[in-house]
Amino acid sequence: MISEGSTLPDHEFTFITPEGKVTRSSRDLFGGKRIVLFAVPGAFTPTCSNAHLPGYVVKADEFAACGVDGLCCLSVNDAFVMRAWQREQNAEAITMLADGDGCFVTKLGLGKETGAFGGLRAQRFALIADDGVVTRLRVEAPGQFEVSDAESLLALL
Template sequence: MIAIGQPLPAGEFTFITDEGRQTLDTRALFAGKKVVLFAVPGAFTPTCSNAHLPGYVVLADEFTARGIDALYCLSVNDAFVMKAWRDAQGAQAITMLADGDASWTRALGLEKETGAFGGVRAQRFALIAEDGVVRALRVEAPGKFEVSDAASLLTLV
């Protein structure tokens, strides 16, 4: 599992925007920036939709005021699902990172097997990275939502 002080792994993410499909690599997303990255097991799932993502939507301006350059939400879903979820949640202030094949989640060492629920998914976690290096990391215990929420992470900024 990735640890504090380690660089984030290289990878690419596809986004669906009003202008169409685009791809950005981790260098473009993280280099020279202080970012918050939080991961959810799945878009449109109960805790993710009712608490995890909405908390970051509500506190987005506060993160920005405290020097965070970008908020990223990671899920093992495709780019179309992530765009639809962003739009449904009014989460335009958050960049949705679709890790469709879980390759980046695996590179972080933060994957979990959910079986019939959806196969390999991301563990629920949140981190702060500066210039692509992890400065803080909060990983939830299985089935919990206590340390990766927006209010908890805001205390680390």
């Protein structure tokens, strides 16, 4: 599992934009920047939609004031779902990272198998990365939402 001091792995993310599908590398997204990356088990799910993502949307300006260059939300969903969820949540300030096949969370060692409920998903976690190096990492215990919320990450800055 990735840990504090680890470098985020190389990966290509796909985004849906008005111009169509666009890919960006993890190096481009995280290199030379201070980023907060938080992961949710699934877009449009109750805790993710009612608390996790909205907390970061509401606190986006506070993160920027603390020197954070960007907020990224990761989920094992496709880019179309992530874009729809972004719109539905009024989360334009958040970069939505679609990990459609779970490859990125697997590289991080933070995937979880949910069987017929949804297959491979991300564990709920949040991290702070400076120039692609993890400086803080908080992974939730199964079924919990206590250490990866926006307030908890702001307290680490």
